[in-house]
Amino acid sequence: MNRDVRAAVFRPDDERIDEAVELLESLGADPVPDPMLAVEPTDATPDAADYVVMTSKTGVELVAAAGWDPGAATLVAIGERTARAMREVGWDVDIIPDEYSSTGLVEALADDVDGARVEVARSDHGSDVLTDGLADAGAKVNETVLYRLVRPEGSGDSAELAASGDLDAALFTSSLTVDHFLDAAAERGVRDEAIAGLNDAAVGTIGEPTRETAEERGIAVDVVPETVTFEALATAVVEAAAPTYHE
Template sequence: MNRDVRAAVFRPDDERTDEAVELLDSLGADPVPDPMLAVEPTGETPAPGDYVVMTSKTGVELVAEAGWTPGDATLVAIGERTARAMREAGWTVDLIPEEYSSTGLVQMLEAEVDGNRVEVARSDHGSDVLTDGLADAGADVHETVLYRLVRPEGSGESAELAADGEVDAALFTSSLTVEHFLEAAAERGVRDAAVAGLNDAVVGAIGEPTRETAEAHGVAVDVVPETASFEALATATVEAAAPSYRE
């Protein structure tokens, strides 16, 4: 196994970081966990709707803990991770799109939501693609912000390592992780050097929106996995950084 790949990962400072470190370690990389997201609950729960759309495991867990249940609504999950959390809460998941994204949700629902009230419950950084797309399909759309995503205090160690040329791979899991990384780099006075360091490394983005955000800020993206999952992102990025890592 090749331990020369130092891979920076920016997932929230909860079990997702632990899972990421474990996976990267199993791939033979040297993980650098630097969480760029922290969850601040708003205390809100979804409003009633004919359809209730939830876009994250975090959101599901927050509202389940608050005692919310979907009632007779058609319950929609953005992907399997969210659906699994719903089932663990004791709810029945009715719909999951083939493509785990806002676009995939719109494509799945647009033919059936005309005239229906659709409740979208998510973070404060949800994409307008979902709400605008459902509204264009004739739905009465209401959005509830369940939690805010903020940058943890003290984040940015990976930015300094990148600026010093000591990061071989970087794994961005959302547009917000890109923006928070660059904010942390700027706070530490190393933004330009950190971008240059990333451009000498292998950068992975979990999907096209994340890639577009990174490239808009001057960060070249080398890897976008076919499947928008962290496992696919990590595997493809480490493979690109060190093709021999399985040897």
């Protein structure tokens, strides 16, 4: 009897990894939780602006805990998860892009921000697509780094599984998870073997930038779902790894 699809997931070690494990199990997979991101707060809060863009639930929780008040700013959320966190702390969300990405944010704001002050509050690994795109639209852009994303100590069990050919799937949710996976593999002396193992597995990424990062590092990507959600990624990757599993 074949084992279930052994799928590595690299989300932060909080409710997101728990939700990912639960979802993968519901899809019949055998999850390998290997968090590749940990949050180090900077204790900064957003500057006053006409528009304030929040790009993560983590950022919202940090500035809310610090007592930050958005005042009369137009509040922008990158997606529904971030918007839900904003509403939970009592803020009204004014804008959510159709596409939950930096590109989607630029498209949603470009026609309205010429001459406006736009505050982008996010991690230290945010995409230049957002800040450059808003600046090109005429906005006066300021970026506030709310937290740094670092690789947790002890990460990398999934890299050893990949190196030994015992991983069937991998789900990368950002370019940083790709780089941290490879750093963990290198730390354990199995970087090349882990890449080879991934190339024999089903690899999925959220978004084109993450796919580009993976492929630049030598990792072949099999799945990039059109919907930018973890659920879409997990469903597509499990199906790619075992297309007859549900039959």
